[in-house]
Amino acid sequence: MAPKFKDGDVVLSFSGKWVSWAHTVAAYTSFLSALVVGISLHYHKIVQNEYYGYPEEWFPSVSATIGDRYPERSFFMIFIAVTAGPRFALVGLWYLLTARPNSTLPKFVAFMGVFRTVTCGGWTYVTSTDDHQWHDIFMISYLVATIPWTFGCLALSPNNARAVKYRKYLAGAFFGTLVPLIYYFIQHKVHRVAGAYTIYAFFEWSLILFDVAFDAVTVLDFDTFELVVKDVKGSSKGRTQRVADAVLEKEKDKPINQVFGQVFSWGEALDAAADIYNGFVFWSMLTSLGLLVWYFPLWHMGISGYEVMVMTTISPFLLGIKPVRSLVLKNLRACHFLSLAGLLAYLVKDPVYRLFTVGFAVWMSCLAWAATWYAEGLQPARLESKISAWLIGLVASSVVKFANHTNNPIWPTAHAQNGGMNGIGLTLAILAVLRATRKGPTAGSGLPNQGRKEGSSVLAALGIAGLFFGLHSLLSDSSTMIIWVWDGYPVRGPIAAPHGAVTIAHMGAGLILGLFREDLARSWTLYGIGSIGAALLTLKSGWTGYYGGLILATYLVAASVPLIGSAARKNPAVTFGLGFLIYNFMVLFHVWVVAYAFVPGGPLVREHTDWVMTTTMLLIGCGVFTSVSSTPAAQKKRANAYLNSRKQRSYYLYILGFLQLMSASIAYLRFPTYDYVPYHKDDKILTAGIWTIHFSLDNDMWSSEYRMRDVIKELEIDVIGLLESDLQRIIMGNRDTTQFLAEDLGMYVDYGPGPNKHTWGAALLSKFPIVNSTHHLLPSPVGELAPAIEATLDVYGELVDVFVFHSGQEEDPEDRRLQTEYLSKLMGASPRPSILLSYLVTKPLEGNYNTYVSELSGMHDIDPSDWDRWCEYILYKGVKRTAYARVSRSTITDTEIQVGKFLIGAKPDEAAEVRDARIDESQVPEGMRFPAMFRGEGVRGHRYHVFDEPRYYA
Known part of the structure; x- marks a missing residue:
């Protein structure tokens, strides 16, 4: 019956709760009807996945159920379309229920609700078969928008205890289900565990049930509405207090409520974004400096002299000169602008001048940031903002590198041809500096010294050195610690994507933690926990080592807040100048442990990453000591100063939250598909190659991943060994070329021995599944460590062993002899067909060659008549070799590509004269030939050389 109201009679009316009921029934019907019809008509087809079918897998996933099959797809689409009307009405009623004057959160949540509804239609009506890319974009957008929608609804819930309880339970169940969901998906996709996809499917269906049920709780709130639409209880007029209001009123003194219980301001949000972007630019320039420095000893094969440019970070020493300090403090905007020279460095073609340009930028950037922290030292709230911006800038740098396969698109090694976005980066940087520096520091050159002598400046400098080194060496790329603990196949730990998002x-x-519990962040208790994490990361592999790394990552960022804050209140020339100087020595220290064969005093620290980690934590301990020992009165004064200024934290935390959502989305997009196909599967050809990539810097100091990808793809290489591939150090930019190549080319990847194994790196990329792999460090009593990968591949159903090996250098003959014997015995012990992709440092038919190619190893040379070799060799046994070619490198590296073709399943000839008999290309089937594009002048500087054409064998 229509109620009466003072405005007049209502002709038709019904309770708002029926909108919720209509939405719930239509949504559940769309999914469950498709499930019932799918199981009834196509059961065996919808439980089948790429690895298993019934009976190993016996329950279908959501995507398989609502996918392309008729008529279940039609059932789903019809009812999901019916759901759209009640869905929009539900979002609208929720906004009317929660809207309040001067509050932007209800508007934001309503927008997220509409956005989720539209994106739901996107992934529903654009299936992965129709357009895989857009299906994924809509799906990711929907999942990402679910987070602010869920938490926004929790924050805005009316004071209805029953509804609040259900929302908390359902939200907890939804997000809690994500953990086992991801776990079982990895078990299915990576480990190929039979039955794992069925368990994954149950969790996937649970997500659907929890998601719809969360919105169904509105039935308990919407009885306040009666449609046409009139609010019969007055809730939408602000008369009924929200749960969030009641909590804020009761607990208004809690820091979290002081942060988020404020009116949103776009101006202050832009200020925070500008500060953070400035921090991002700082980290982009600092992380590129080592990479540019590395170019010179790399090409000089020893100390070049340009290494001195790592010292450009010590510019804060100038702040010890009073007139200079005064000049810098009064001209911080100019200092920040001058530091942007590094973003223009990509226009400088000469590597020497490009290095000098970036060195100047880092000099000015370190000076500007140290002066900024010092200038705000007596303003705790402003100082906290600058520290937060600098740290979130590091997070942003890691997210950007995560999205770009460990490269930063505004680095001076990037340009338009290899994925660079230098112009956009520079434009945003100029705008950010203009915005962030329009207000000068609250105190100028005459800053008083009161309160700046808490504890020792020298100890604070030691803490800054350890802290900055830890942040840079371990957290400037999300995959660094993952590669530290990588131990080969089968996968026994995290992988770069998706677990980079976890880092x-x-x-x-x-x-x-550092912002809201600074007392804990500066405590010895948390320091001890962080030290345990450092020990686990250093000493353990797999998940145990990674968990230690996550503990250490959390600690390093948390401790940054009190340690930088403490240093800012002391003499900046000592705390930051001396701090950066010691940081520089730590950078050299962690390179010396692997470069010991090329540097003075190197053997003293050979292979001692454990010493590097111990020194890092001891240095941080010095900073903790002087921070903890600061006067209690000063700490209390600073704590009181925060109480009235914590609102500004919210904007930095909003951006931090956005970056976390971005990293989660990137992880989803980068998750390996493992559906890789070799180039000539019908001919059962395996094309294998070996290439020394010289740390992915070309002759002109540009990042070379894109050029490498192109030539590997055009040569149709199925399996390739990459040497000199370990880039996970400060001096190499904390990069990983294999991530980009593997994902872009569609290949499995084994990174090989990690950076904590002290080698120059060996990696394996394969179109064929890697069943098992073992990493070896070969005997090297004098010279550099020699890495090797022993991998078993599933090649067209046959197991084939592939060895990737980098021998020691020419100056250490005893090392190379011992390594030769070790590897030859290793290859000889394999009962399977085998291929060696290697860097041997020997002449054909002489010396150690006769041990590699011997009865001990059982291996044959891919072409014994090729006399013009010294480094790279391809050897094989138990498999029929059909072709061999040498391809010039262009300007990518200093070493050519060697490539061989092998016919799988064919019985190899044992007699050498038959095995090595050559034939003309015209006698070779088309699918077994090398590409013709590399004949003559070739393409982009790549051509068949030495023989000027491939060689084919009978």
Whole structure:
């Protein structure tokens, strides 16, 4: 019956709760009807996945159920379309229920609700078969928008205890289900565990049930509405207090409520974004400096002299000169602008001048940031903002590198041809500096010294050195610690994607901990926990080592807040000048442990990453000591100063949250598909190659991943060994070329021995599944360590062993002899067909060659008549070799590509004269030939050389 109201009679009316009921029934019907019809008509087809079918897999996933099959797809689409009307009405009623004057959160949540509805239609009506890319974009957008929608609804819930309880339970169940969901998906996709996809499917269906049920709780709130639409209880007029209001009123003194219980300001949000972008530019320039420095000893094969440019970070020493300090403090905007020279460095073609340009930029950037922290030292709230911006800038740098396969698109090694976005980066940087520096520091050159002598400046400098080194060496790329603990196949730990997002999440958690519990962040208790994490990361592999790394990541970021804050209140020339100087020695220290054969005093620290980690934590301990020992009165004064200024934290945390959502989305997009196909599967050809990539810097100091990808793809290489491939150090930019190549080319990847194994790196990329792999460090009593990968591949159903090996250098003959014997015995012990992709440092038919190619190893040379070799060799046994070619490198590296073709399943000839008999290309089937494009002048500087054409064998 229509109620009466003072405005007049209502002709037709019904309770708002029926909108919720209509939405719930239509949504559940769309999914469940498709499930019933799918199981009834196509059961065996929808439980089948790429690896298993019934009976190993016996329950279908959501995507398989609502996918392309008729008529279940039609059932789903019809009812999901019916759901759209009640869905929009539900979002609208929720906004009317929660809207309040001067509050932007209800508007934001309503927008997220509409956005989720539209994107739901996107992934529903654009299936992965129709357009895989857009299906994924809509799906990711929907999942990402679910987070602010869920938490926004929790924050805005009316004061209805029953509804609040259900929302908390359902939200917890939804997000809690994500953990086992991801776990079982990895078990299915990576480990190929039979039955794992069925368990994954149950969790996937649970997500659907929880998601719809969360919105169904509105039935308990919408009885306040009666449609036409009139609010019969007055809730939408602001008369009914929200749960969030009641909590804020009761707990208004809690820091979290002082942060988020404020009116949103776009101006202040832009200020925070500008500060953070400035921090991002700082980290982009600092992380590129080592990479540019590395170019010179790399091409000089020893100390070049340009290494001195790492010292450009010590510019804060100038702040010890009073007139200079005064000049810098009064001209911080100019200092920040001058530091942007590094973003223009990509226009400088000469590598020497490009290095000098970036060195100047880093000099000015370190000076500007140290002066900024010092200038705000007596303003705790402003100082906290600058520290937060600098740390979130590091997180942003890691997210950007995560999205770009460990490269930063504004580095001076990037340009338009290899994915660079230098012009956009520079434009945003100019705008950010203009915005962030329009207000000068609250105190000028005459800053008083009161309160700046808490504890020792020298100890604070030691803490800054350890802290900056830890942040840079371990957290400037999300995959660094993952590669530290990588131990080969089968996968026994994290992988770069998706788990890079987990590293980034712990960095964000560390910042939140440092901001809201600074007393804990500066404590010896947390320092001890961080030290345990450092020990686990250094000593353990797999998940145990990674968990230690996550503990350390959280600690390093959390401790940054009190340690930088403490240093800012002391003599900046000592705390930051001396701090950066010691940081520089730590950078050299962690390179010396692997470069010991090329540097003075190197053997003293040979292979001692454990010493590097111990020194890092001891240095941080010095900073903790002087921070903890600061006067209690000063600490209390600073704590009181925060109480009235914590609102500004919210904007930095909003951006931090956005970066976390971005990293989660990137992780989803980069998750390996493992559906890789070799180039000539019908001919059962395996094309194998070996290439020494010289740390992915070309002759002109440009990042070379894109050029490498192109030639590997055009040569149709199925399996390739990459040498000199370990780039996970400060001096090499904390990069990983294999991530980009593997994902872009569609290949499995084994990174090989990690950076904590002290080699120059060996990696394996394969179109064929890697069943098992073992990493070896070969005997090297004098010279550099020699890495090797022993991998078993599933090649067209046959197991084939592939060895990737980098021998020691020419100056150490005893090392090379021992390594030769070790590897030859290793290859000889394999009962399977085998291929060696290697860098041997020997002449054909002489010396150690006769041990590699011998009865001990059982291996044959791919072409014994090729006399013009010294480094790279391809050897094989138990498999029929059909072709061999040498391809020039262009300007990518200093070593050519050697490539061989092998016919799988064919019985090899044992007699050498038959085995090595050559034939003309015209006698070879088309699918077994090398590409013709590399004949003559070739393409982009790549051509068949030495023989000027491929060689084919009978």
